[in-house]
Amino acid sequence: MNYSHVYSGNPVDRGEKERRDDQWLTDMAKDPSSKFLPLNDLNVLVPEGDSDALGWIGAGDLERLGVTAAPMYLGMLDSTTHFVVDVSGQEKAVAELSEGHGFRFIDARSVTDIISAQDSGIVAQARAQINWHNVNGFCAICGGETFVKRGGQVRQCSKCNKENYPRTDPVVITVVSDGDRCLLGQSRRGRLARTNTYSALAGFVDQGESVEEAVAREVMEEAGIQVGEVRYHSSQPWPFPSSLMIGCHADAATTEINFDDDEMNDVRWFSRDEVVKALEGKSEILAVPQPIAIAHHLIRAWVNGNG
Numbered sequence: 001m002n003y004s005h006v007y008s009g010n011p012v013d014r015g016e017k018e019r020r021d022d023q024w025l026t027d028m029a030k031d032p033s034s035k036f037l038p039l040n041d042l043n044v045l046v047p048e049g050d051s052d053a054l055g056w057i058g059a060g061d062l063e064r065l066g067v068t069a070a071p072m073y074l075g076m077l078d079s080t081t082h083f084v085v086d087v088s089g090q091e092k093a094v095a096e097l098s099e100g101h102g103f104r105f106i107d108a109r110s111v112t113d114i115i116s117a118q119d120s121g122i123v124a125q126a127r128a129q130i131n132w133h134n135v136n137g138f139c140a141i142c143g144g145e146t147f148v149k150r151g152g153q154v155r156q157c158s159k160c161n162k163e164n165y166p167r168t169d170p171v172v173i174t175v176v177s178d179g180d181r182c183l184l185g186q187s188r189r190g191r192l193a194r195t196n197t198y199s200a201l202a203g204f205v206d207q208g209e210s211v212e213e214a215v216a217r218e219v220m221e222e223a224g225i226q227v228g229e230v231r232y233h234s235s236q237p238w239p240f241p242s243s244l245m246i247g248c249h250a251d252a253a254t255t256e257i258n259f260d261d262d263e264m265n266d267v268r269w270f271s272r273d274e275v276v277k278a279l280e281g282k283s284e285i286l287a288v289p290q291p292i293a294i295a296h297h298l299i300r301a302w303v304n305g306n307g
Contacts, residue, residue, distance in 0.1 A: 004117075004234070004297065005234065005235075005236040005294055005297065006112045006117065006120050006236070006291070006292045006293075007112070007120050007121055007123065007124035007236060007237045007238065007239060008117070008120075008121055008124075008235075008236055008237060009117050009118045009120075009121045010118065010121030010122055010124065010125055011077055011118045011121070011122075012074050012075040012076065012077045012082060012121075012122060012125065013075045013076045013077065014074070014075040014125075015073065015075040015076050015151075018073070018075075018076070018151070019073060019150040019151045019153055020150070022149075025073055025151045028073075028081040029059065029070075029071050029083065030059050031059060031081065032058060032059055032060060033080060033081070034058070034059055034080065034081040034082070034083060035056040035057070035058065035080055035081070035082050035083070036056065036057050036058065036059070036061070036062060036071055036082075036083045036084070036085050037054055037055065037056055037074075037082070037083070037084045037085070037122070037126055038055065038057065038067075038084075038085055038086075038087045038093070038097060039084060039085070039086050039087065039088070039105075039126060039127065039130050040086075040087050040088050040094050040097070040105045041088050041105075042088075042107075042108065042127055042130060042131060043105040043106060043107050043108065044105065044106055044107075044108055044111045044123055044126070044127070045057075045097055045103050045104075045105055046103065046104060046105075046106055046111060046114065046115070047102060047103055047104075048099060048102055048103060048104055051114075052114055052115055052116060052119075053115070053119070054115060054119050054122065054123070055097070055103050056082075057097075062085065065087075065090075065092055065093040065096055065097070066090065066092050066093065067085060067087055067090055067093050068090065069085055069086045069087065069090070070085075070148060070152075071083035071084065071085040072084050072085070072126075072129050072130065072133065072148070072151060072152030073150075073151030073152055073153075074122065074125060074126060074129075082122075084125075084126035084129060084130060086130045086133070086134070108123055108124075108127050108239060108240075109292065111123060112292055121237070123239070124237040124238075124239040125237075125239075127239040127241075128166070128168075128237075128239040128241060128242040129152055129166065131239070131241045131242065132166045132167070132241075132242060133148070133152065133155070136155050136164055137155075139157035139159065139160060139162055139164070140164070141157065141160055141162045142157060142159050142160045142162070143159075144157045144158050144159030144160060145157075145158050145159075146158065146164060149163070153165070153166070166242070167242060168242055168243070168244050169204060169242060169243045169244070170204070170205040170211075170214075170243070170244050170246055171202055171203065171204050171205065171238070171243045171244065171245050171246065172202065172203060172205055172211055172214045172215045172218060172246050172248060173200045173201070173202035173245050173246065173247055173248070173294060173295060173298065174200055174201055174202070174215045174218070174219060174227075174230070174247075174248045174249065174250050174298075175200045175248075175249050175250075175295075175298045175299055175301075175302050175307060176201065176219055176223075176225060176227055176249075176250045176251070176252050177249065177250075177251065177252065177302055177307055178251075178252040178255050178269065180271060180272045181269040181270060181271055181272070182269070182270055182272070182275060182299070182302055182307075183201065183219075183223060183225060183252065183257075183267065183268075183269055183270075184198035184199060184200065184201075184267070184268060184270055184286075184288075184299075185198060185199065185201050185222060185223060185259065185264050185265075185266060185267035185268070186198055186199070186264065186265040186266045186267075187199075187263065187264060187265065188261075188262070188263060188264060188265045189263075195287060196285060196286060196287050197286075197287040197288065197289065198266075198268065198270070198286060198287070198288065199288070199289050199293070199295045200247075200295040200298050200299065201218060201219055201222050201223060201267075202218065202245070202295075203217075203218035203221070203222070205246075211230070211232070211246055211248065212230045215227060215230045215248050215250055216230070216250075219250065221260055221263070222259060222260055222263060222264050222267065223257055223258070223259050223264070223267045224256070224257055224258030224259060224260075225252055225253075225254055225255070225256075225257065226252070226253040226254045227250040227251060227252060227253055228250070228251040228252070228253040229250065229251045230248050230249075230250045231248060231249045231250070231307075232246070232247070232248055233247040233248055233249055233297075233298055233301060233307075234247050234294065234297070235247060235294075236293075236294040238294075245294045247294045247295075247297070247298050248298075249298065249301070249302060249307035255269070257269070270286055272303060274286055275288070275299060275302075275303055276303055279299070279300060279303060
């Protein structure tokens, strides 16, 4: 398994069997040995100072802080039950878990600079799960209020009994190459358009579409380039809010760019030498995404001849 990407390598056993036992989940949510990771507005709790750990607290802390939100079961790690709990809007809890009290909340991107790769995988699971619960309080079928089942893995409608499961949105992200050149772009919707940073082309997989078909469609839509062979590289969970980035390389079948200026700010071919300089931070015309993003690793793999 490839654990080289940030947000990958989650060591938690997600506990399929344990989730079937509601009483066990209730008991473990009160057990002094259980650990809880608070999130505030989807920001992650960490200890103050130089610690590289996540800010796990105990059941007694939740009671003392008056946390009323139901914890969501993440799974088992080192024979210990782990939960995530949303403390957003709970003023006492947020205040006492803030700077000056031994903890601080930090956004889920920045936190990856200070925690281990495995802990970043836990963050991906925790953030995506809380976000999903926050936006699925009502049934899409009948509008009835939903409630939590299976420790947070399911929400069931209180009126029509429809069960709703968390979704993951597949996204293809592709470095297209033509010999010693690769195709990179800037989306109008992202932050890259205000910089000289260019990234791999990316887009959501459509319904009834294979990964290869999605790559070909997205590259054509964004750049006007036809592709030939598509090769899978690796994948990365991306919890903003709940995507799975499917990293690919593709050979260009055509080379004339005709990009969609409603969607893209720019699309260009870059030489291997220029991309090497960008990876070293020495290019005056090109910057590439940081290692937190799978795009960085796709670009680096192409430079190293592994694309």
